[in-house]
Amino acid sequence: MKQPLIELEDVSFQYEYQEVLHNISLVVREGDFLALLGPNGSGKSTLLKIILGLLKPTKGSVKLFGEKSTSFKHREWIGYVSQKSNSFNAGFPATVKEVVASGLTKKIGLFKRHFPNKEERVFEALHAVGMEQFANRNIGELSGGQQQRVFIARALIAEPKLLILDEPTVGIDYENVQSFYDMLYHLNEELRITMILVTHDVDTLTDTISHVACLNKTIHFHGYKDNYDSISADQRNEWYGHSVRQLPHMKKENK
Numbered sequence: 001m002k003q004p005l006i007e008l009e010d011v012s013f014q015y016e017y018q019e020v021l022h023n024i025s026l027v028v029r030e031g032d033f034l035a036l037l038g039p040n041g042s043g044k045s046t047l048l049k050i051i052l053g054l055l056k057p058t059k060g061s062v063k064l065f066g067e068k069s070t071s072f073k074h075r076e077w078i079g080y081v082s083q084k085s086n087s088f089n090a091g092f093p094a095t096v097k098e099v100v101a102s103g104l105t106k107k108i109g110l111f112k113r114h115f116p117n118k119e120e121r122v123f124e125a126l127h128a129v130g131m132e133q134f135a136n137r138n139i140g141e142l143s144g145g146q147q148q149r150v151f152i153a154r155a156l157i158a159e160p161k162l163l164i165l166d167e168p169t170v171g172i173d174y175e176n177v178q179s180f181y182d183m184l185y186h187l188n189e190e191l192r193i194t195m196i197l198v199t200h201d202v203d204t205l206t207d208t209i210s211h212v213a214c215l216n217k218t219i220h221f222h223g224y225k226d227n228y229d230s231i232s233a234d235q236r237n238e239w240y241g242h243s244v245r246q247l248p249h250m251k252k253e254n255k
């Protein structure tokens, strides 16, 4: 059995008077490519904050890489690309290279380590997301999807074992979503990075995903993507709270 990287057991969370997460139990294992799916307001960001140690659950336990979250020391093993990271305007004075290199500063600050091969690592990270040819461009001049790739490279340079992407396809043109997923598949399959992709958009679920978790205050389903695909539309609508459709091109091909 693969190592569990995230283990949530009976986690609940309350903001003042409103309980927004109720008895969440979820295990994410090494190598998984999990889509955490839920409508707006279903508690996705709150759950991420709990996983990232920014919020403390009102109830339940959280383990990261087998250790209690409160004593977990290797936060750099978890890379996070937030929803708002790609909101640069064209005048923002930083090159793609500089943005990616800034992913190392935390580590340098923490351990006072010197990285002689910093330039090489920047290019490796950019290569992994297919963006090395943009290294000297201004970040503000890139499209939303290109910026998203750069921010993933910024997270990759710290060599995370687990990468959490919050709504990564939001700024990406419909035609480019598939190639974006192919890039994520490469990170998951070849670089062996465990992935959690958080999304409210059921249309973005592709076959590159191995597992699906449906969240709407509680976890209604967690399992293999194949099993999720065989669940009736009525059942999914009930979990999701409103109509869920699946585009024909995103449906599973014969494998």
Ligand SMILES: Nc1ncnc2c1ncn2[C@@H]1O[C@H](COP(=O)(O)OP(=O)(O)OP(=O)(O)O)[C@@H](O)[C@H]1O
Pocket: 015, 016, 018, 020, 038, 039, 040, 041, 042, 043, 044, 045, 046, 047, 200
């Ligand atoms: N700081 C806060 N104080 C009080 N309530 C909050 C706070 N942050 C979020 N909430 C409430 O908690 C619930 C879950 O919010 P959360 O942001 O986790 O959902 P989400 O699934 O990430 O939504 P979205 O897809 O819109 O980003 C919502 O009802 C929201 O209004």
